Amino acid sequence: MKVTIPYAPRYPQVHEALETHRFAVLVAHRRFGKTVLAVNHLLKKALLCRRTRGLFAYVAPFRNQAKQIAWSYLKHYSAPLPGRRVNEGELSVTLPGGATVRLFGADNPDALRGLYFDGVVLDEVAQMKPGLWQEIVQPALADRKGSALFIGTPKGVNLFSELFTHACEAMNVDSDKYDPAWVAMRFRVDETDALDEEEVARLRRELSESAWRQEMLCDFSASADDALIPIDLVTDACARRVSYADVEGLPVVMGVDVARFGSDSSVIYRRQGLQAYPPVVLRSMDNMDLADRIASEIARFSPEAVFIDAGQGQGVIDRLRHLGHEVAEIPFGGKPLREGRFLNRRSEMWYGLREWLKAGGCLDASGEHGMRLKAELSAPLYWYDAAGRIVLEPKDRIRERLGFSPDIADALALTFAVPVALPDRHAQEEQARRRDGHGFLYGWRA
Numbered sequence: 001m002k003v004t005i006p007y008a009p010r011y012p013q014v015h016e017a018l019e020t021h022r023f024a025v026l027v028a029h030r031r032f033g034k035t036v037l038a039v040n041h042l043l044k045k046a047l048l049c050r051r052t053r054g055l056f057a058y059v060a061p062f063r064n065q066a067k068q069i070a071w072s073y074l075k076h077y078s079a080p081l082p083g084r085r086v087n088e089g090e091l092s093v094t095l096p097g098g099a100t101v102r103l104f105g106a107d108n109p110d111a112l113r114g115l116y117f118d119g120v121v122l123d124e125v126a127q128m129k130p131g132l133w134q135e136i137v138q139p140a141l142a143d144r145k146g147s148a149l150f151i152g153t154p155k156g157v158n159l160f161s162e163l164f165t166h167a168c169e170a171m172n173v174d175s176d177k178y179d180p181a182w183v184a185m186r187f188r189v190d191e192t193d194a195l196d197e198e199e200v201a202r203l204r205r206e207l208s209e210s211a212w213r214q215e216m217l218c219d220f221s222a223s224a225d226d227a228l229i230p231i232d233l234v235t236d237a238c239a240r241r242v243s244y245a246d247v248e249g250l251p252v253v254m255g256v257d258v259a260r261f262g263s264d265s266s267v268i269y270r271r272q273g274l275q276a277y278p279p280v281v282l283r284s285m286d287n288m289d290l291a292d293r294i295a296s297e298i299a300r301f302s303p304e305a306v307f308i309d310a311g312q313g314q315g316v317i318d319r320l321r322h323l324g325h326e327v328a329e330i331p332f333g334g335k336p337l338r339e340g341r342f343l344n345r346r347s348e349m350w351y352g353l354r355e356w357l358k359a360g361g362c363l364d365a366s367g368e369h370g371m372r373l374k375a376e377l378s379a380p381l382y383w384y385d386a387a388g389r390i391v392l393e394p395k396d397r398i399r400e401r402l403g404f405s406p407d408i409a410d411a412l413a414l415t416f417a418v419p420v421a422l423p424d425r426h427a428q429e430e431q432a433r434r435r436d437g438h439g440f441l442y443g444w445r446a
Contacts, residue, residue, distance in 0.1 A: 005077050007040045010194070014185060015041065018149060021183040025167040026151045027160075029189040029216045034151045038121040039073045041149060045119045046099035047081075051144060054099030056119045057112070059137070061127040063105025067091060070103055070123070112136050118146045125163065126155035129403025133159060154220040156231050157375040158402065161220045189216040223378060228350060228392060231378040233357050238374070240362040247273040251304035251423055255414025256294055257407045258313035259283075266290050267411035268297055274360050276415075278367045279408050291319035298325055307417040309410070310334075330417045332395075332410075337418070343385060345417070347392040350380065352416030353409075369408060376402070376409035 009015050010033055018024050018041055028034050042056045049056075058074070060066035071091055078084050078093050078101075085094040092102035099118070104111055106128045117140045122128065141148060152160050167184035169177040189200055204212060210230075213222035223230035250273035259266045259282075268280040280297065282290060294316065298306060308317050310329035320327050336348035357363075365373050379402055381393045399405045 003080050003082070005040070005043070005080050007036070007077055009037070009040075011037065011187075011192075017183050017185060018147075022145070022147045022181040023167070023183070024147075024149045025160075025164045025182075025184045026149065027154060027164055027184075027186040027218045028151065029187060029192070029194070029218055030153060032187060032192065032194050035069050035123060036073055036077075038123060038149060038151055039070055040077055042101050042119060042121055043074075043078055043095070045147070046095050046101050047097065049097065049099040049118055051118060052098070054097075054118045055116060056099065056101045057104055057115075057117050058101065058121045058123065059104045059106055059112070059128075059132075060123045061105065062107045063091075063103070066103040066105055066123075074101060074103070106132050109136055112140065115140055116143050116146075117141050118144050119148070120146065121149045121151065124152045125150045125160035126152050126158050127401075128159055130159045130162070131403055133163075154214050154218055154222065156220070156223060156227070156378050157234075157371065162371060164220070186218050188218050224381065226381045226383065227378060228380050228382040229354050229357065229377050231374070233354070234363070234374050234377045237357050237361050237363040238365040238370070240360065242273070242275050242360075242362045247275050249422065251420040252301050253415040253420050254294075254297065254301075254303045254306045255411045255417070256306065256308040256313065256316070257411040257414060258287075258290065258309050258311075258316055259285075259407065260312045260405070264405045265407045267407045268294060269408070269411035269415060270297070270301060270303070271412070271415040274356075275362050276364065276412060278364045279369060279373070279411060281369055281408065287315035288319060291316045291323070294320060295323055295325060304423055305418070305420045307414045309414065328418065330414060340387075341389060343389045343391045346395075346410075346413070347382070347390050349413040349416045350392050351390060353377075353413045356416065372404070373408050376406040377412075379406060379409075 014026065014037060026034065039058065042058060046054055046056045058066060058070050060069065074093055075086060078095065081096055083096045090102060092100050094100045109132055113136060117137070120137055120141065122133065122137070137148065140146070150160065150163050154161065164184055167182045169175055170179040170182035171184060172178060189195060203216060207215065208225050210222050210225050213219040221231050221235055223232065252270065252272045255269045257267045266282045266285055270277045280293070282293065285293070294306070306325070306327040307330045308327055310317070310331040313329065317327055317329050330345060332344065332346040334345045336342040336345050338348060342348040342351065363373065379398050383391050385391050395405060395410070
């Protein structure tokens, strides 16, 4: 029996790539037709599945969102198939042959635990926590070697940008990360005919520059208009290099963010002038051990100031003072130094961090925490309250969006808690004694 479904592929090259690769990352502009393409891809995979009780999933950031944007498409395009069964409560369609396509929401990851999948579509991946893919979906594909299609539009540094970068690297046959199972595809609005020229021209006029780059040109380096630190600024800072002469004689400052919850990290960040060094990120460390590690860093680098988050750091602060170290406790929610301009101390410190980046600040994002640092710095949004003060997005809301707490960026922001005076002459002489034969300070990483 021959059955024709009401779908004519607008982008056959995408479907061809999906047929030949197990993992595909599709970045496309708004109104490209990603959802229709993805639903029909799942239907075809399910119809051709020869495994017993095949199971395929379409996952959106929220279950209600999945229902609103994909459920009608799934029922419409599967309607001509004889014997197909629809379960409205479960949001699933069972096809001839026994395979099922079901809709899920990333907001309820427990609904996905314990399942196996022969194929999955993750839609609007930029809004999903990294753990959904790494800890739940990817293991669920392992038993039956299922496939995954990631679709969406850029939204800064997050799981989606990380997957796209990984797929691009995997396509490079000269790279040690080459993996023929992966493919990356990107479609800008000026490369397709999804929208007519008149509509594209209207959008270009009416959208902000950031929104146009992000939503229509699929630019991962574009930031939301209300982001305090644009990703462009972070990217530029990661590409800069400063010389020893640029930091010589300037005060060394340390910021310490103490973990609040079990999944959070305690972070020690060191900065000297325009150079921020790789952070020390510590997990599952009690206050006494953390204080000893901070004391070791203080002995090694002789900072002029050490600023510690007062919220969870009281035990650490007390221990360091008992050891004879002079440290300053900084309450993130406390009064700012400039009360008329900022809501609280945290908003003020982050604004200082932004101004430092604009003035030429240099970040070292080469280590294992580099991607996370970029994501954390570019994540917080800001707005003005009724009194005209700058308000930074609360830490808990950022955690909810990113899937992790911005501990690394908060530690760096702490280095801007208070202006620090230049070291005195004695300290500079001591610093000179610590130089090696090449003129670099011990601990300096060029």
